[in-house]
Amino acid sequence: MITSTTGPQPADFADVRATNLAVVLRFVREHAPCSRADIAASTGLNKATVSSLVADLIDRRLVRETGLTENRVGRPATMLVLDGSPYAAIGVEINVDSVSAVATGLAGERLLTWRRSFSAGDSVNQGMAGVGAIVRRVVSRMAKEERQVLGLAVAVPGLVDVQGTVRIAPNLGWRDADIGGDLAKALRDPGFPIQVDNDANLAALAEQRFGAHSGASDLVYLTGEIGVGAGVILDGRLRRGGLGYSGEIGHVQLDPEGPECHCGRRGCLEAMAGIGAVLQSKDPSPAEIQVEIEEVVRLARAGDPGTVATLDSVGANLGKGVSILVNLLNPEVLILGGYYVPLAPWLLPAIQEELADRVIAAEAGGCQVVASTLGHDAAALGGAARVLDSIDSGRLPGGFARIP
Numbered sequence: 001m002i003t004s005t006t007g008p009q010p011a012d013f014a015d016v017r018a019t020n021l022a023v024v025l026r027f028v029r030e031h032a033p034c035s036r037a038d039i040a041a042s043t044g045l046n047k048a049t050v051s052s053l054v055a056d057l058i059d060r061r062l063v064r065e066t067g068l069t070e071n072r073v074g075r076p077a078t079m080l081v082l083d084g085s086p087y088a089a090i091g092v093e094i095n096v097d098s099v100s101a102v103a104t105g106l107a108g109e110r111l112l113t114w115r116r117s118f119s120a121g122d123s124v125n126q127g128m129a130g131v132g133a134i135v136r137r138v139v140s141r142m143a144k145e146e147r148q149v150l151g152l153a154v155a156v157p158g159l160v161d162v163q164g165t166v167r168i169a170p171n172l173g174w175r176d177a178d179i180g181g182d183l184a185k186a187l188r189d190p191g192f193p194i195q196v197d198n199d200a201n202l203a204a205l206a207e208q209r210f211g212a213h214s215g216a217s218d219l220v221y222l223t224g225e226i227g228v229g230a231g232v233i234l235d236g237r238l239r240r241g242g243l244g245y246s247g248e249i250g251h252v253q254l255d256p257e258g259p260e261c262h263c264g265r266r267g268c269l270e271a272m273a274g275i276g277a278v279l280q281s282k283d284p285s286p287a288e289i290q291v292e293i294e295e296v297v298r299l300a301r302a303g304d305p306g307t308v309a310t311l312d313s314v315g316a317n318l319g320k321g322v323s324i325l326v327n328l329l330n331p332e333v334l335i336l337g338g339y340y341v342p343l344a345p346w347l348l349p350a351i352q353e354e355l356a357d358r359v360i361a362a363e364a365g366g367c368q369v370v371a372s373t374l375g376h377d378a379a380a381l382g383g384a385a386r387v388l389d390s391i392d393s394g395r396l397p398g399g400f401a402r403i404p
């Protein structure tokens with residue numbers, strides 16, 4: 001995912017220090033306000049080391065002291081909180097008809113949320129010219145606010161390999177595209193890392209960091225865009241598989257006699273429970289989907305029998321797919337995203353029924369199926385989350401810190 005990768009390095013002093021800086025930074029993120037003594041007591045690092053690490057984090061303006069003191073017996077302690085005021089993390093999501101951009105601060109606070117219409121054009125170059133223009137404006141906005149960009153991660157609806165190359169993005173018509181390289185050129189080597197990942201993967205990271213079930217260590221996010229894909233977090237980590245192609249639940253075949261899928265096969269989950277199935281159109285026009293889904297919601301609310309029956313059948317098909325994920329992965333929570341969110345009240349009962357029938361563990365193995373609360377730019381927000389994850393794992397701005 002990192003375009004400027006470093007090979008394995010022998011562990012040396014700088015690596016140990018970078019790791020320890022990251023440990024302290026994560027502790028402050030999770031427990032602020034906290035004192036140096038709290039950090040030492042919880043991390044097992046000695047007090048002198050903690051003081052030196054905190055001084056370094058303060059120098060980098062990642063952490064700052066507050067005037068607060070802890071209310072406890074003995075000498076009052078200076079409390080620490082996240083700073084991050086000179087930094088920004090950027091996430092961008094490329095959709096079939098729009099590009100979303102999100103910038104957050106170090107603590108995840110939103111600095112900017114933009115959505116612009118977009119056309120993938122006749123070639124990757126044409127499409128990326130549009131994306132590059134938007135990214136340049138976000139970067140210059142951050143520069144105006146005197147924020148240094150920590151990194152940029154771009155979400156693409158398609159297969160993205162572990163090097164960040166877009167192998168196939170069928171709905172954009174892109175193949176074997178090094179869009180991270182294209183963006184670096186468009187930004188004239190901006191001096192921050194650019195990562196590229198699948199949209200479901202990044203949306204899952206957004207849920208893990210910012211969603212209603214943040215902190216869940218076993219979580220699956222299911223995209224409900226024109227395509228259907230899963231982002232899988234197990235044991236607290238995003239799971240990509242060998243080449244990065246995991247999570248393609250949309251092309252699991254539910255019915256060999258089913259409708260034709262964009263992939264050329266028949267009866268895939270995406271063809272039977274994607275937005276096309278909801279709208280009963282194989283190729284819904286991207287520009288019209290939002291309006292058409294609103295109309296479906298209106299009809300369903302009014303109790304229109306045809307609409308309710310369609311949503312019930314789509315929900316049942318979705319439930320078959322969800323059951324496969326739940327039997328295989330046993331997530332704590334499975335989150336429906338995209339256009340599934342407004343339809344969730346009508347989809348969920350049928351999904352629950354299928355889970356009860358098909359999951360071998362009692363109570364669906366404890367899995368809750370819920371609608372996302374993050375909205376349509378979840379994958380863009382996940383791009384920012386991915387940048388913050390890099391910082392939390394030791395890729396700190398400024399100075400010598402490096403993590404292989």
Ligand SMILES: [Zn+2]
Nearest residue numbers: 251261263268
């Ligand atoms: Zn398919």
